[in-house]
Amino acid sequence: MTKSQQKLIEVNNLKKYFPLKSSIISKNKQVVKAVDDISFHIYKGETFGLVGESGCGKSTLGRTINRLYDPTSGEILFDGKDIANLSNKELQPYRKRMQMIFQDPYSSLNPYMSVEEIIDEPLEIHTSLSKNERKGIMVDILEKVGLKKEDLEKYPHEFSGGQRQRIGIARALSINPEFILCDEAISALDVSIQAQVINMLEDLQSEMKLTYLFVAHDLSMVRHISDRIGVMYLGKLVEISNSDxxxxxxxxxxxQALLSAIPIPDPIKAQNSKREIITGELPSPIEMETGCRFRSRCPFAKPICAEVDPKLKQVDGEHFVACHLY
Known part of the structure; x- marks a missing residue:
């Protein structure tokens, strides 16, 4: 269920293109349209899940919203303020309010810094607290993520993968943000550890009134944590709906094909279930043709699909779909 009807994040016609270097063979300037004209919103206090195949642009979308990437065009409204074209200096107050949990808990932590130095860095940048005050916050936040005060003196290599991700979460939470981008935050962890981290994130969300953009490819886990879910395909949002x-x-x-690919734990049910297998050619992300990008792999493609790019349309309540079938 949606936690609030007040929008914290609102994205309007957002685009992020990456230019390619021209070669001897082709001197035309080409671009990869990683995020191509996307519009959606995230309510305060909710978890918005973002799913799709690898390379569909979901991580790029999240990092553009957090302004780790500069958008090519479009609006990014954070609490009503457009931050899409703000300079680094103007973004400073928003950096404190928007944090990120990275996919790889090891490469995202500086191996030469202790846990205390890692968590203290954002506190030192974004607050005017004394060293003792910052130390108190660090101890408190470590306890919230299931670590101990003694762990402050250790270094990343002394921890397991799950513990390193908890350090990354502690760093993100240390300055009390409002919005957190979880970019494949559990995909590098063991399955048993994934459930622990997800439950912890849900508890922290309730306690600290956080808003999440949860980027992942594990559809069953996204269903568990998300209030609403957006499905991406080659830089486009093709469906948005409440999780259930x-x-x-x-x-x-x-x-339908993505959900059909979720493994069924019962071997008898799995054998008797009908699988929607995606066939056909995957279009080039560089030379995008007109019309629907999924049409070359869609069993229901019609002539209009090759001519007109379908736009997201409201089907029922919070359910939106970009498809000429509706």
Whole structure:
């Protein structure tokens, strides 16, 4: 269920293109349209899940919203303020309010810094607290993520993968942000550890009134943590819906195929279940043709799909789909 009807993040016609270097063969300037004209919003206090195949642009979308990437065009409204074109100096107050948990808990932590130095860095940059005051916050936040005060003196290599991710979460939470981008935050962890980290994130969200953008490819885990889910395909959002409704009533053929790929733990049910297998050629992310980008792999493609790019349209309540079938 949506926690609030007040929008914290609102994205309007956001684009992020990456230019490619021209070669001897082709001197035309080409671009990869990683995020191509996307619009959606995230309510305060909710978890918005973002799913899709690897390379669909979901991580790029999240990092552009957090302004780790400069957008090519479009609006990024954070609490009503457009931050899309702000300079680094103007972004400083928003850096404190928007944090990120990275995919790889080892490469995101400086191996030459102790846990205390890692967590203290954002506190030193964004607050005017004394060293003792910062130390008190660090001890408190470590306890919240399941670590101990003694761990402050240790270095990243002394911890397991799950513990390192907890350090990354502690760093993100140390300055009390409002919005956190979880970019594949559990994909590098063992399955048993994933559940622990997800439960911890849910507890912290309730306690600290956090808003999450949860980027992942594990559809079953996204369903567990998300209030609403957006499905991405080659730089486009093709469906947005409440979590339960998306899983019980997927509309877009791509969403149906993704959900069909979720493993079924019962071998008998798995054998008798009908699988929607995606076939056909994957379009080039560089030379995008007109029309629907999924049409070359869609079993329901019609002539209009090759001519007109479908736009997200409201089907029912919070359910939106970009497909000519609706």
């Amino acid at each position: 409704e998306l899983y019980h009533k997927p509309l877009h053929p791509y969403t």
